[in-house]
Amino acid sequence: MTRLTLTARQPFNFLSVVNSHGWGQLAPFRFDPETETLSYVYRFANGRVDELRLNAAPSGVEVGVKGRHSKAELGELRQAVTWMAGLDQDFGPFYAACRGEPKLARARTLARGRLLRCPTLFEDALKTLFTTNTLWAGTKNMSAKLTAAYGTPLEADPAQRAFPTPAQIAASSPAAIQETVRAGYRAPAVHQLAVRVASGELDLEAFKTSSLPTPKLRKELMKLNGFGPYAAANLLMLLGRHDFIPIDSLALSAVSVEWYRGRPVTAKHVERRFRKWGEHRGLAFWFWDWQADQ
DNA sequence: GGTAGACCTGGACGC
DNA sequence: GCGTCCAGGTCTACC
Secondary structure (H helix, E strand, O other): OEEEEEEOOOOOOHHHHHOOOHHHHOOOEEEEOOOOEEEEEEEOOOOOEEEEEEEEEOOEEEEEEOOOOOHHHHHHHHHHHHHHOOOOOOOHHHHHHHOOOHHHOHHHHOOEOEOOOOOOHHHHHHHHHHHOOOOHHHHHHHHHHHHHHHOOEEOOEEEEEOOOOHHHHHOOOHHHHHHHHOOHHHHHHHHHHHHHHHOOOOOHHHHHHOOOOHHHHHHHHOOOOOOOHHHHHHHHHHOOOOOOOOOOHHHHHHHHHHHOOOOOOOHHHHHHHHHHHHHHHHHHHHOOOOHHHO
């Protein structure tokens, strides 16, 4: 077993990352609450597949992976986990903005702000697509079925698979994806995204380091088939851009209970309530202590 | 710019 | 076991 200890910018809380949103429940992630271990079946750039085991370390994250690995593989692993757990993200300006707001009083003490991410934006994009117009059980199902149908198996335990690459999905067809993944009308969008990325026509990963202003980046994301305002805002949050709020039905309901005595509200009401948080809008919304949660 | 309806799946419910 | 209803964002057509 190889063990790496990666240091995070402080404050950092491993469980806050794991529990930041539901990604830890989506294949090929798996979380064991007893040991507080987050597992992920990772596919290296050279095609090798291994299971990563992530645990809290005093100053960041400890990564365990079976077998011997080359220097290049370990370097790739460091880079991947740093991205996934947002180890180098700085939330100082957000915490400063939270001062004086009781509804965000716990943000700094719990080191909230980081959102668990997948190694590739392609995987985050497909999972975001799987959250649209369905219940959470459906999102989990579609992620699990896509991984099981197209991902490369782990040699030691073939029941476990890595998330499929764009090429693996592109080699299939929308009809096959609809049938095996039960993705419904989303299947053509899933296949089209995979084909565009696999062919090199679309460099999704470049969005991670894009210098485009957030509104322009949002426009680019909304050009993708199946990505409307909610999905684009969700991906922007994962990219560390927090200017837009992913407004779904739960968001409308939470804002309705919080400020409008349960009366129906629209996206404009949500935006109005969080306008003052500027570039931290998404974070303020995401980590707000909602009445509806109590 | 706003609204209505179609797109799919799976869970809940009634019979 | 079967049929019906409902929740969930995006897209398109229409006003």
